[in-house]
Amino acid sequence: MNTVIHLFSGLLVFSLGAAVGSFLNVVIYRIPAGISLLYPPSRCPVCLTRLRPYDNIPILGWILLRGQCRYCHTSISYRYPLIETLTAILFLWVFLLLGWQWQTLSYWIFLSWLLALGMIDLDTLTLPHPLTKWGLITGVVIQTVMPGLTGGWQATLIGFSESVVAAVIGIWLFDLVRWGGAIAMKQDVMGGGDGKLAALIGAWLGWKLLLLTFFLGSTLGAIVGVGGIALGLIHRRQPIPFGPFLAVAAMVAALFGDALMNSYLDWLFPGMIQGIILAATHGGAIV
Structure with missing residues (x-):
């Protein structure tokens, strides 16, 4: 039972980290460009089509889209899932070191x-x-x-x-x-x-x-x-x-x-x- 709880906690923390990494991608792109972090909602920077929620799933979204925009097929940089994965790993690492505190x-x-x-x-x-x-x-x-x-x-x-x-x-x-x-x-x-x-x-x-x-x-x-x-x-x-x-x-x-x-x-x-x-x-x- 403890093993199941630990695995669930680890998966939860990893998912949280990936979600935060997705937000960091927005921060990294928008703040230097002087664009609001809240508006407009996530969209393709080329065709400006608003992304659907299932296109925005951290890490998995990029894999399912095969690294391309669903609408204009422009390549999506591998750095987006890389930052999401790195953030998820950092979150999990800290959690394994410190636990819930x-x-x-x-x-x-x-x-x-x-x-x-x-x-x-x-x-x-x-x-x-x-x-x-x-x-x-x-x-x-x-x-x-x-x-x-x-x-x-x-x-x-x-x-x-x-x-x-x-x-x-x-x-x-x-x-x-x-x-x-x-x-x-x-x-x-x-x-x-x-x-x-x-x-x-x-x-x-x-x-x-x-x-x-x-x-x-x-x-x-x-x-x-x-x-x-x-x-x-x-x-x-x-x-x-x-x-x-x-x-x-x-x-x-x-x-x-x-x-x-x-x-x-x-x-x-x-x-x-x-x-x-x-x-x-x-x-x-x-x-």
Whole structure:
């Protein structure tokens, strides 16, 4: 019976994630174009025919239509079901890690926001201010309210202050990198939106995981940039969006950040961390 419940819960979460991914496709396409998210209803961008509900089934709709509009037979990008599938997998992954709790919902919201911003930056080399602004505000609110559910007003105050401080660190850190890079390279090395995205990430994850995100995102961006130049896929002066790297790094930090940092500290200071813990818990000397 428990197995059936778990399978049903997993299928429900996967379906929810796919549905959210379908909405993210709308966000990714419409916000840069300045089109309302609510009107007009979903339609083919070529023949403008309004899509029927059965054409809009996440993932399955694209498969049943064989990647073509039912009405004008224009090809539908594979990216639509890909984003729906990726969102569904992320939702399921978070659920398997955390189960049914409020933190699960907050992670779903955060990862969805990152996915939308990363894809928009990849398409347009921009990070829309409304998305970064409201993502930051939502992060501060959630990181303020959630600790208070179990820890009272003191936890609420701590959550609020830590979230705001991390957001400030994020935007200052990236502004310093942007200004320093512009002086050293005599060209813009980072867009102004990247600092706002960093502030958003800091508001959600705190300053420690923000720094981990910065390290992972910079490393990933360097690997892709150097590799792309070496293979002739990217020109040396070609602008590369940093948002997607930050988004991927923040997802990794959110899901595995604590484990990564603990593993790194254990490798860097073997035995020291355990010794400190033993000394603190038993009141003895570090041996």
